[in-house]
Amino acid sequence: MGRVGxxxxxxxxxxxxxxxxxxxxxxxxxxxxxxGGTIRDIAERVGMSQAGLLHHFSSKQALLEAVLAHRDETxxxxxxxxxxxxxxxxxxxxxxxxxxxxxxxxxGLFAVLSGESTAPDHPxxxxxxxxxxxxxxxxxxxxxxxxxxxxxxxxxxxxxxARSLIALWDGLQxxxxxxxxxxxxxxxxxxxxxxxxxxxxx
Amino acid sequence: MGRVGxxxxxxxxxxxxxxxxxxxxxxxxxxxxxxGGTIRDIAERVGMSQAGLLHHFSSKQALLEAVLAHRDETxxxxxxxxxxxxxxxxxxxxxxxxxxxxxxxxxGLFAVLSGESTAPDHPxxxxxxxxxxxxxxxxxxxxxxxxxxxxxxxxxxxxxxARSLIALWDGLQxxxxxxxxxxxxxxxxxxxxxxxxxxxxx
DNA sequence: GCGAAAACCTAGCGGTCATTCGAAATTGAA
DNA sequence: TTCAATTTCGAATGACCGCTAGGTTTTCGC
Numbered sequence: 001m002g003r004v005g006x007x008x009x010x011x012x013x014x015x016x017x018x019x020x021x022x023x024x025x026x027x028x029x030x031x032x033x034x035x036g037g038t039i040r041d042i043a044e045r046v047g048m049s050q051a052g053l054l055h056h057f058s059s060k061q062a063l064l065e066a067v068l069a070h071r072d073e074t075x076x077x078x079x080x081x082x083x084x085x086x087x088x089x090x091x092x093x094x095x096x097x098x099x100x101x102x103x104x105x106x107x108g109l110f111a112v113l114s115g116e117s118t119a120p121d122h123p124x125x126x127x128x129x130x131x132x133x134x135x136x137x138x139x140x141x142x143x144x145x146x147x148x149x150x151x152x153x154x155x156x157x158x159x160x161x162a163r164s165l166i167a168l169w170d171g172l173q174x175x176x177x178x179x180x181x182x183x184x185x186x187x188x189x190x191x192x193x194x195x196x197x198x199x200x201x202x
Numbered sequence: 203m204g205r206v207g208x209x210x211x212x213x214x215x216x217x218x219x220x221x222x223x224x225x226x227x228x229x230x231x232x233x234x235x236x237x238g239g240t241i242r243d244i245a246e247r248v249g250m251s252q253a254g255l256l257h258h259f260s261s262k263q264a265l266l267e268a269v270l271a272h273r274d275e276t277x278x279x280x281x282x283x284x285x286x287x288x289x290x291x292x293x294x295x296x297x298x299x300x301x302x303x304x305x306x307x308x309x310g311l312f313a314v315l316s317g318e319s320t321a322p323d324h325p326x327x328x329x330x331x332x333x334x335x336x337x338x339x340x341x342x343x344x345x346x347x348x349x350x351x352x353x354x355x356x357x358x359x360x361x362x363x364a365r366s367l368i369a370l371w372d373g374l375q376x377x378x379x380x381x382x383x384x385x386x387x388x389x390x391x392x393x394x395x396x397x398x399x400x401x402x403x404x
Numbered sequence: 405g406c407g408a409a410a411a412c413c414t415a416g417c418g419g420t421c422a423t424t425c426g427a428a429a430t431t432g433a434a
Numbered sequence: 435t436t437c438a439a440t441t442t443c444g445a446a447t448g449a450c451c452g453c454t455a456g457g458t459t460t461t462c463g464c
Contacts (some may be wrong), residue, residue, distance in 0.1 A: 008409050011461060017411085033318045036237030039452060050453080051411045060452065108320055113207025117234045118310060118379040129380050163377060164390045169367025170376055177320040177330050188366045195397065210439050219441090236408060241422065253424080263421065340458045 018056050018066075020046050025067045030108030033116050034064055034124060054086045068127050068133075069107065087151035089142035090193050091201060093169070097186045100173070104181055107173050114170065136162045142195065156196050168192055213351050219281065220268075222248050227269045236266055236326060245367070263325040270315075271331050273308065276391030283343050289315035289353035292395050293403060302375070304354045306383055310376050337363045345398065358398050370394055 021099045024045035028037040035067035039060055043053045054059050057063045080100055094188030100107050139162035146152030230239040241262055241363060259265045286294050286369050297326035311350045319326035341364035348354030374387045396402030 006409080006463085008463065011410060013461095014411080031321045033237055035235055035237060036318065038450085040450080044405095049413055049457090054453070055411060058453095079431080112317045113318050114376060115314045116238065117314050118376065119233050125380075132377060132380055135441090160390055160393065163374070164370060164394065165384070166365060167371075167373025167377060167390065168369050170373035171371065172365070174316060174320065174372055175334060175365060175369060178327075178334055183365070186367065188362055191362065192366070206438070208433085210431090210433070215431095216441080242418080242420080250441095250442050252422080253444080256423070257441060260423095303462065319459080 001043075015054075019070075021056055021063075022051055022067050025063050026109050027072075027105050029064070029067060030105045030112060033112045034122065034176055035116060039063070040123045062112075064123055065127070067109070068124065070187055073107070074106075086142055086145035086149045087197065087201075090146065090196070091190075092150075092166075093165070093187045093193070097169075097189055101176075101181060101185060104177070110178055111170075111174050111177055122157070132166065135166055146196075151198060152196050153198050161196060165189075166190060216258075221272075223255055223265075224269050224272045225256055227265050228273070228311050229307050231266070231269060232307045232314060234322075235314040236262075236324070237318060241265070266269060266315075266325050267329070269311070270326065273311070288344055288347035288351045289399065289403075292341070292348065292354075292367075292398070293392075295367070295395070296388045296392055299371075299391055303383060304385060306379070308377055313372075313376050313379055332366065337368055341367055348398075353400060354398050357402050367391075367394060 021042065024042045025037075027045065028041045031037065032041075039050050039053060043050045044064070046053065057066055078096065079092070085088070090128070113124050114128050116122055117128045119125065136159075140158040143152055143156060143158040143161055147154055147156070149156075168189060172188060176183065176185050206208055217239075223244065225243045227239075229247065230243045233239065234243075234294055235387060241252050241255060244265070245252045248255065277298075280298070281294070285291070296368060316325050316330050319330045321327065338361075342360040345354055345360040345363055347354055349358070370391060378385065378387055
């Protein structure tokens, strides 16, 4: 009586299991995209059945959403509790770039998914639309703050500069993947950011 | 006797038919990528059967190869018989960018395919690897020529600058697709190229 | 130790995919 | 007009896809 119908919550290792699944999802989607990646491949990598995997994530699309959300949480943790502002924020991209070079799977995930998600009916479309808008906002604000601090040149137009920084970032990641990570992405990024500054940083 | 076994060559309209197929392939691959695009979709757009289509192109991979080759032929025709050099070559990218803005399908094709082709086993991988290498070579040479002509600043490093221009190009195209072509790609490109010049062009 | 929720499995469903095969239709040189 | 090469088709194949259903195993609060 007292026990029947009582929810007991998830197992102690459930969260760990889901992380395993998300890691495998990231790898499979980085290699083959959402369209080319399969639930079967993901399940095999985790060492569980498809049905078992679908107990944790209700559908392939739910997997995609979870892996993108997971990536954002990871990035937030990296930024730390206090987000820098102004010129500091801009140069923080170099640290993020260095971090990315240690995570080729993550770089691949975004390169592949951001491309195929340009299609309006792709399940990742809304995420990337929102993400580009948010990042551009963030960088524009950082540029404006930098101009107020006297660090960023006053002739820089925040909107176009933000867009170009993001474009450079995305484009470098693609070339980096084709060249098996054999060049340093931070260099060109720093050159661009330096060019926005009244006085470049060493 | 005289007629049996005599090859007669293809029909008069065969070449036109293949172009129709390639146009449909471009549209389908731009929307869904190689993985998500299907021979069924392509055949439906052309208004023929799958088997009929596969008479002209032996496989889905052959379709991809043909559509990429076709795109390169189109770009070559656009450049015209005489390839510009030095600073002229760099500014020619702005014309190419304007041309691209009239061909969203082509932009989409490259955005999606260049992403998913980062995977080494993707049938488009070798093509994009070669293409990036060729384009970087081309731009590096143009920068060096520009420096010799006194148009390009002598402190510009050709390799990194070439890489950044390509990255900017690719990254802008992705944002352009997400924003339904609502901004001008040439602006940021011109700003970057201007910055390489001793004296920017108006 | 019990008992039920949670997690997982096998098997299968309904559908799609790329491709093949044999036949029919079309084309165009003779 | 003939006739065979070329093009096209309908149907099918074998494999794979995302997902469901019902059952089994594991876990853990009591």
